[in-house]
Amino acid sequence: MKKVRWGILSTAKIGLEKVVPAMQAGEYCEISAIASRDRTQAEMAATRLNIPKFYGTYEELLADSDIDAIYIPLPNHLHIPWTIKALEAGKHVLCEKPIGLSSAEAQGLLERSKGFPHLKVMEAFMYRFHPQWLFVKKLIDDKRIGDVRTIQAFFSYFNDDPQNIRNKKDIGGGGLMDIGCYCISQSRFILSQEPVRVFGMLEYDEKMGVDRMASAIMDFGNTSSTFTCSTQLAPFQNFRVFGTKGLIDVEIPVNIPPHKATHVWLELNGKREEFVIEAQNQYTLQGEFFSKAILNNTSVPTPLEDAVNNMKVIEAIKESNLQGSWVMV
Structure with a gap:
């Protein structure tokens, strides 16, 4: 069965304790790599969660051609900059809420994402x-x-x-x-x-x-x-x-x-x-729905317009x- 190969951008607590283990339990998710600005932290997280690869910079993870999609649990002000960088690297993106710091930022991301019609982007409201x-x-x-x-x-x-x-x-x-x-x-x-x-x-x-x-x-x-x-x-x-x-x-x-x-x-x-x-597990379900949208090339359950409106x-x-x-x- 084909799975989406995921990379995790940061070793944030919500990712390590809730989202990543939940996605690993999914049928369509394969957590392939994790990155941190501290290589030691990335290695520790990879060992703890049995993730095959780890990187000491976010850029290295985005450059990995074996990664299909990125999950971003970074602090709020970094959501949109790294979502755009991930898109530019050819990756699908599931980004934690709130999508950005303003509706103007969110609208900017929406417009930018239209330049990558083959890539999926979604704000992570798991409930x-x-x-x-x-x-x-x-x-x-x-x-x-x-x-x-x-x-x-x-x-x-x-x-x-x-x-x-x-x-x-x-x-x-x-x-x-x-x-x-x-x-x-x-x-x-x-x-x-x-x-x-x-x-x-x-x-x-x-x-x-x-x-x-x-x-x-x-x-x-x-x-x-x-x-x-x-x-x-x-x-x-x-x-x-x-x-x-x-x-x-x-x-x-x-x-x-x-x-x-x-x-x-x-x-x-x-x-x-x-x-x-x-x-x-709502995080497992979220990862599965998003991964299936990638595999089947269908619309994501929650479009970016919703993130802008929120x-x-x-x-x-x-x-x-x-x-x-x-x-x-």
């Missing part, structure tokens, strides 16, 4: 491939809870380490970019719509200069979506959808455990029904906080 979310979207599309009127989402963790990349302002840190992007993406995904306008409130860490808590209202016309995300609150996540006939409650909307079943609750007429979603909402929320008023998206 979209888990059966939990496919089930929730079907409930919504089938009108099981009637017309969706409002959505409530929450996502938080605690990390006040100034050395952590999520807390560095100049490289795209902050809660809205790191986890608020999920709350935005999930509402857009299940509604299959874009918000018309937003209202946002951000609280910034006085020392690090990054947003540590963000709350927003997204107006989708006849439907609203509200969320709060924070990098300095007790860890918690939840996603609820309220319709004219009932509600849907998603137990673990983002960090879906790979080896444990999750639950979705559907409440209709005062009765609460529990649905058990079998355990699956960045537009993030920017509008930040602008609303500055203006203290609604901002059109």
Whole structure:
């Protein structure tokens, strides 16, 4: 069976601990090489994960003719520069979210990618491939809870380490970019719509200069979506959808455990029904879907236009906080 030969650009924690092992378990993914700016780190990672080749520079990995696709878990400010370099090297690219630091950057990547029509590029919102979310979207599309009127989402963790990349302002840190992007993406995904306008409130860490808590209202016309995300609150996540006939409650909307079943609750007429979603690794599924798009030369599940639109909402929320008023998206 033919597999896509993957190269991993950096030894970032999310790659080593979650994404790479999950992709190695896939049917269509072969992790062939890994690179770091520190050759020793690359060698250690390769040994740990049984990856055949390792490189001490990203450029060496991109020059490897045996690599078909690149996974990029670099810090936010490096996503688009290295995605473009990978495309120029003839590689398909799966890049971590958020795709860039601005919608203008994301739009620039979209336009640049059109020059490589034979290559696939996708932003890595892994939750979209888990059966939990496919089930929730079907409930919504089938009108099981009637017309969706409002959505409530929450996502938080605690990390006040100034050395952590999520807390560095100049490289795209902050809660809205790191986890608020999920709350935005999930509402857009299940509604299959874009918000018309937003209202946002951000609280910034006085020392690090990054947003540590963000709350927003997204107006989708006849439907609203509200969320709060924070990098300095007790860890918690939840996603609820309220319709004219009932509600849907998603137990673990983002960090879906790979080896444990999750639950979705559907409440209709005062009765609460529990649905058990079998355990699956969302990172494995993401790698498989993207690899199959390469092998079959089909469209990627999530096009770059979606990444651009998500960045537009993030920017509008930040602008609303500055203006203290609604901002059109």
